[in-house]
Each structure stands twice: as structure tokens, then as C-alpha cells.
Amino acid sequence: MREGPDIARIAALVADPARSAMLLALMDGRALTASELAQLAGITPQTASSHLARLVDGDVLSLEAQGRHRYFRLSGPHVAAMLEALMVFSSDAAPPLRTGPNDPALRKARICYDHLAGEMGVALYDRMQADDWLDRDLAVTDQGWDRLAGIGLAPAQLPRSNRPLCRACLDWSMRRPHLAGLVGKLVLDRLLALSWARRMPSSRVVLFTPEGERRFHDWLC
Amino acid sequence: MREGPDIARIAALVADPARSAMLLALMDGRALTASELAQLAGITPQTASSHLARLVDGDVLSLEAQGRHRYFRLSGPHVAAMLEALMVFSSDAAPPLRTGPNDPALRKARICYDHLAGEMGVALYDRMQADDWLDRDLAVTDQGWDRLAGIGLAPAQLPRSNRPLCRACLDWSMRRPHLAGLVGKLVLDRLLALSWARRMPSSRVVLFTPEGERRFHDWLC
DNA sequence: CGCATGGTTCGATGTTAATCGAAGCGTCGC
DNA sequence: GCGACGCTTCGATTAACATCGAACCATGCG
Numbered sequence: 022m023r024e025g026p027d028i029a030r031i032a033a034l035v036a037d038p039a040r041s042a043m044l045l046a047l048m049d050g051r052a053l054t055a056s057e058l059a060q061l062a063g064i065t066p067q068t069a070s071s072h073l074a075r076l077v078d079g080d081v082l083s084l085e086a087q088g089r090h091r092y093f094r095l096s097g098p099h100v101a102a103m104l105e106a107l108m109v110f111s112s113d114a115a116p117p118l119r120t121g122p123n124d125p126a127l128r129k130a131r132i133c134y135d136h137l138a139g140e141m142g143v144a145l146y147d148r149m150q151a152d153d154w155l156d157r158d159l160a161v162t163d164q165g166w167d168r169l170a171g172i173g174l175a176p177a178q179l180p181r182s183n184r185p186l187c188r189a190c191l192d193w194s195m196r197r198p199h200l201a202g203l204v205g206k207l208v209l210d211r212l213l214a215l216s217w218a219r220r221m222p223s224s225r226v227v228l229f230t231p232e233g234e235r236r237f238h239d240w241l242c
Numbered sequence: 243m244r245e246g247p248d249i250a251r252i253a254a255l256v257a258d259p260a261r262s263a264m265l266l267a268l269m270d271g272r273a274l275t276a277s278e279l280a281q282l283a284g285i286t287p288q289t290a291s292s293h294l295a296r297l298v299d300g301d302v303l304s305l306e307a308q309g310r311h312r313y314f315r316l317s318g319p320h321v322a323a324m325l326e327a328l329m330v331f332s333s334d335a336a337p338p339l340r341t342g343p344n345d346p347a348l349r350k351a352r353i354c355y356d357h358l359a360g361e362m363g364v365a366l367y368d369r370m371q372a373d374d375w376l377d378r379d380l381a382v383t384d385q386g387w388d389r390l391a392g393i394g395l396a397p398a399q400l401p402r403s404n405r406p407l408c409r410a411c412l413d414w415s416m417r418r419p420h421l422a423g424l425v426g427k428l429v430l431d432r433l434l435a436l437s438w439a440r441r442m443p444s445s446r447v448v449l450f451t452p453e454g455e456r457r458f459h460d461w462l463c
Numbered sequence: 464c465g466c467a468t469g470g471t472t473c474g475a476t477g478t479t480a481a482t483c484g485a486a487g488c489g490t491c492g493c
Numbered sequence: 494g495c496g497a498c499g500c501t502t503c504g505a506t507t508a509a510c511a512t513c514g515a516a517c518c519a520t521g522c523g
Contacts, residue, residue, distance in 0.1 A: 026332035028266070028325060032256035037481075041250040055500060068482055070501050080331070089490040089499050099330050104249060106327035109320045110301070111247035258511075276470060289512055291471055310469050310520040465523090472517070479510085487502075493495090 034079045035107065039064050040072050044081070044095070044104055050133060052085065052092035052201075085188075130227040132220065136205030137212070137227060141237065145208070146189065146200045148241040159187040161204065169204070171240050172211045179203065212237070255300045256328065260285050261293045265302070265316070265325055272354060273306065273313035273409075273422075306409075351448040353441065357426030358433070358448060362458065366429070367410065367421045369462040380408040382425065390425070392461050393432045400424065433458070 035041050042062040047053060053061075059069030073093055076082040083096040095101055130141040137145065149155050154165030161169070166176060179186075180203075187205065189198035200208065209227075212218050217233025220226070229237065256262050263283040268274060274282075280290030294314055297303040304317040316322055351362040358366065370376050375386030382390070387397060400407075401424075408426065410419035421429065430448075433439050438454025441447070450458065 026266070026329045027262075028328040028332065029257055029259045029262040031328055031331040032253045032262065035253035036250055036257040038250045039481080041248075041253065045247070045249070056498095064481090065483060066500065067484085067502085071481080074501085091500070099327075103327040103330065106320075106324040107249040107252055108247045109324065110252040111249065260511080277468095285511090286513060287470065288472085288514085292511080295471085312470070467520105467522085469520080470518085473515085475514090476512085477510100478512100480508090482505105482507080484505095485503085488500085489498105490500100491496105491498080493497105 031079060031081070031103075034076055034081055035104070037072065038062075039068065040076060043069070043072065043076070043093075044100075047082070047093065047095050048101060048104060050094065050101075050138070052094040054090045054092060058093060124226070126221075126226045126228065130218065130229060131225040132209075132227060133199070133201070133225075135209065136199070136201050137209045138199050139227075141227075141229065141234075142199030144238075145241065146198055149200065152242075155187055159189070159202075161186060168240075169208070172208070172215065174204075174207055174211055178207070252300060252302070252324075255297055255302055256325070258293065259283075260289065261297060264290075264293065264297070264314075265321075268303070268314065268316050269322060269325060270354060271315065271322075271359070273315040275311045275313060279314060347442075347447045347449065351439065351450060352446040353430075353448060354420070354422070354446075356430065357420070357422050358430045359420050360448075362448075362450065362455075363420030365459075366462065367419055370421065373463075376408055380410070380423075382407060389461075390429070393429065393436065395425075395428055395432055399428070 035044060039062040043058045046058065046061045055069055055073055056066060058073065059066045062069060062072075064072075073082065073084075073091075077084045077093070080096055081100055082093045085092045085094075128139055130137060130139040132138070133142070136142070149165065152164070152168070153162055154168055156162055161176075166174075169175075186203050187200060188202035189200070199205075212227075212233070213220065215233070215236075216230070217236055218227050218229040221228055256265060260283040264279045267279065267282045276290055276294055277287060279294065280287045283290060283293075285293075294303065294305075298305050298314070301317055302321055303314045306313045306315070349360055351358060351360040353359070354363070357363070370386065373385070373389070374383055375389055377383055382397075387395075390396075407424050408421060409423035410421070420426075433448075433454070434441065436454070436457075437451070438457055439448050439450040442449055
């Protein structure tokens with residue numbers, strides 16, 4: 022019996038119904054807490070804790086501890102690709118082969134958790150990186166706050182919260198990171214407050230007005 | 243707990259070391275017998291029989307009974323794609339992401355079991371299908387024998403054998419079928435005997451001479 | 464027919480691992 | 494500091510299931 026790549030090990034991690042339910046829930050790139058995942062999978066927190074530990078140990082999930090919460094997310098696009106390859110087999114597979122949302126409006130801009138994802142979200146993150154709005158630790162620089170002031174965001178407005186200010190969130194339609202974290206949420210709040218965009222009811226689509234999209238790109242300069 | 247695609251069921255089929263070893267052995271599209279697979283996986287025939295039954299039941303393998311032999315093969319390209327997605331995780335993964343051999347010579351023409359695979363093999367099979375060398379049951383037609391005579395193949399030469407004359411074998415580099423079965427083997431034998439091509443030592447590459455490749459294409463007309 | 468060979472079915476055994484209750488540990492809010 | 498909350502560790506129970514020996518079916522060969 023010649024040895025090959027150990028696909029059994031990783032397959033076993035997905036093979037449990039509770040674990041696969043959690044993985045599917047994370048397919049959109051969000052980060053969820055242990056309790057949320059436990060409830061989604063229909064198991065007790067103790068059991069979920071054991072499952073999540075194994076998934077992290079197997080490099081399928083990555084873990085970010087935040088106060089008394091622990092956020093879990095897929096550790097990369099290769100995990101989503103693997104799950105998609107498995108979904109092909111289920112006849113009832115909702116989204117058969119798409120590597121991301123195929124609705125153009127969804128690809129353009131959508132809600133991811135509470136921040137902006139899709140092309141617009143990635144564009145924002147790219148600009149923030151390229152123009153040094155953030156430093157290497159994803160902390161907002163002075164320059165970054167200058168730019169954020171352009172849509173009426175100031176450090177004084179930050180609510181007291183343990184949530185990280187900025188975080189990179191993987192975008193499954195673009196396969197590239199977009200802005201998450203508290204600033205991600207606040208930016209989206211401002212875009213909606215300024216009426217540059219609005220949420221579509223009962224959908225994750227964020228619809229920019231033509232005027233709003235122009236101003237958004239002007240703001241990014 | 244909302245239900246999603248049942249990826250756990252299919253993942254569980256791969257999650258066993260014996261089963262995954264068999265699946266990996268079938269990655270090149272060959273069909274192997276139950277005994278061969280049992281030996282490859284290092285288990286007894288009884289155990290292998292149980293595993294193979296589950297894999298066939300789960301539509302991961304397809305089964306072709308031939309006399310007292312039973313040939314198993316991956317049931318389609320989506321299975322190979324799934325296995326490849328899983329292989330990405332094993333650090334020692336030999337072929338990380340390629341959807342088939344990336345060596346140009348291997349893509350062009352190679353040995354698959356005992357017949358011709360790669361672009362040349364697929365070209366042959368395409369022509370056989372398009373020009374009715376075969377009927378719907380993959381039996382060789384009179385017209386087919388006329389054409390096969392062009393490289394010196396005649397029905398009288400067929401050894402007594404229970405092996406099917408022609409079979410379609412999935413080609414992982416092309417994702418399309420090529421000619422397998424006894425005729426597949428004999429055609430390759432003739433190509434080598436005519437010195438249109440030769441095997442490279444300790445490799446699966448089949449190297450056509452320029453003259454041989456020209457004659458091959460002339461033969462296919 | 465007789466025998467070998469390839470495969471399967473059945474039953475018993477042992478191992479793995481999923482699950483939850485109970486208890487423990489850190490963090491947050493008052 | 495005290496209690497609530499999120500999460501983990503520990504232990505015991507239970508349910509799958511991988512494995513193989515033995516017996517059983519079917520095919521091919523002389």
C-alpha cells in the first residue's frame with residue numbers, strides 16, 4: 022500500500038454532520054462565534070467546542086479570540102473550493118458550481134455580516150491598503166482618519182467596543198479581502214446614511230445610486 | 243439547524259484510509275478490479291468488497307462487471323475534481339493543483355493502463371465516434387475494421403479474451419474519453435510496432451516521431 | 464463434472480468518536 | 494468583587510463502523 026496524500030484526514034473533518042453544517046454556515050466568509058455555530062449545527066456548546074478545536078487544528082478554520090468571544094472563519098479560499106467540490110454531489114445542491122454569487126448585483130455590492138462586500142468592498146480595501154489608510158497591524162493611520170472624515174467618520178464616534186477596528190474579510194466572489202471590523206460596519210452605515218446606497222429588502226444586495234457610486238469613487242480618489 | 247447540501251455523506255465516503263487509497267489509485271481514470279484495489283489499499287478482499295459497495299452506492303465509483311471480474315472506476319470528472327480539492331490540504335501533495343498532467347509531453351500522449359491517452363488518444367476516440375467506427379454499444383463496425391486495417395489490425399488477430407473490445411476511458415488531462423479496452427491496447431501495440439511512436443523509459447510518456455504523428459493523422463483522415 | 468478463482472455475505476470483535484452533564488476558567492458589566 | 498456569560502475540559506455513555514474469519518455464490522477452465 023503506497024502512501025499518497027492524506028485526503029482521508031481532511032475528509033474526516035468534513036464527514037461529521039455537525040461539522041459540515043458549521044462549515045457550510047461559514048461559506049460566505051463571515052466569522053461566527055462558537056455559540057452561534059453550535060446553535061446552527063443543533064448541538065450543545067461543549068460538543069461544538071470539541072468540533073471547532075479539531076477544525077482549527079486541521080487548518081480548516083482559523084480562530085480569532087476577541088474578549089470572551091471566539092470568532093471562527095474558513096481559513097482560506099481553498100477550503101471554500103473544497104466544500105464546493107463536495108456540494109456538487111448533493112442533488113439538492115443549491116448553488117451547483119458557482120465560485121461566488123452569480124447575481125451581478127450581488128457581485129457588485131452586498132452585505133457581508135454587517136459590512137460591505139463585493140466589488141465595491143474590495144475596491145475600498147484595495148485603496149485603503151494602497152494609500153496607507155492602515156498600517157501593518159490594520160490600525161487606522163492619521164492619514165486614514167483624514168480620508169474617513171470625507172464621509173463623516175471620526176474617531177470620536179467610535180462606540181466603546183472590544184471589536185477590532187479593521188479586519189480583512191475574504192470575499193468569495195472576488196477571492197480577495199474586503200474591509201470588515203468595526204470601521205467596516207461604520208463605513209457601510211455612513212454610505213447608507215448619506216443615501217449613496219440602500220439595502221434591498223430581504224436580500225443581501227446593496228444597491229448604489231448612480232450619484233452615490235460616483236461620489237464613492239471620488240471619495241476613494 | 244437548517245438543512246444544506248449533505249456534504250458530510252460524501253465526505254464520509256472519502257474519510258476512510260482504505261477507501262481514499264482506492265480512490266487515489268483510480269485518479270488516472272483507469273478501471274481496476276476489486277482484488278487489485280484491495281491489495282493497493284492493504285486490506286482483505288472481504289473488507290474491500292464492503293468499501294467498494296458503499297462507494298458505488300454513493301455514486302462515487304461506477305461498476306462494470308466483466309465475467310468474474312468487476313471493474314471499478316471513478317464515476318466522472320467531478321469525483322476527480324473533488325479529490326484534487328482535498329489533496330490541496332496535504333502538505334506533501336505531489337500534484338498540488340493541476341487538473342491533469344502539466345508536462346506537455348504527458349498531455350500530448352501517454353500510457354493509460356495499456357492504451358493511449360492524452361490529446362492523441364482523445365483525437366482517436368473522437369474520430370472513431372464521428373466516423374462510425376463504433377456503434378452505440380461500442381462494438382466495432384465493418385467500417386471500423388476497414389479503418390483499423392489501415393494500421394494492420396484485423397479481427398482474426400484478436401486473442402481469445404473476455405476483455406471488452408472497446409471502452410471509453412476518462413482522460414483527466416482532457417476531461418474527455420479516449421479509447422480503452424482490448425482494441426485500445428492493440429492500437430497502441432500497432433503504433434509502437436510501426437515505430438510511429440515509442441515509450442519513454444520509466445515514464446508514461448508516449449513520444450511520437452514527426453513522421454509517425456503525420457501518418458497517425460493521415461490514418462484518421 | 465470437478466476444481467480453482469474472483470467476489471460477496473454474515474457474524475463477531477475491537478476501536479473510534481460523537482454526544483452531553485458537570486465542573487472549571489477567563490472575560491465582561493455593574 | 495460578584496454574578497452572568499462564553500467557552501473549554503473531563504468523564505462516561507452510546508452508536509457507528511472497519512476489520513477479518515468462515516462460509517457461500519458465480520464464473521471460467523480442463
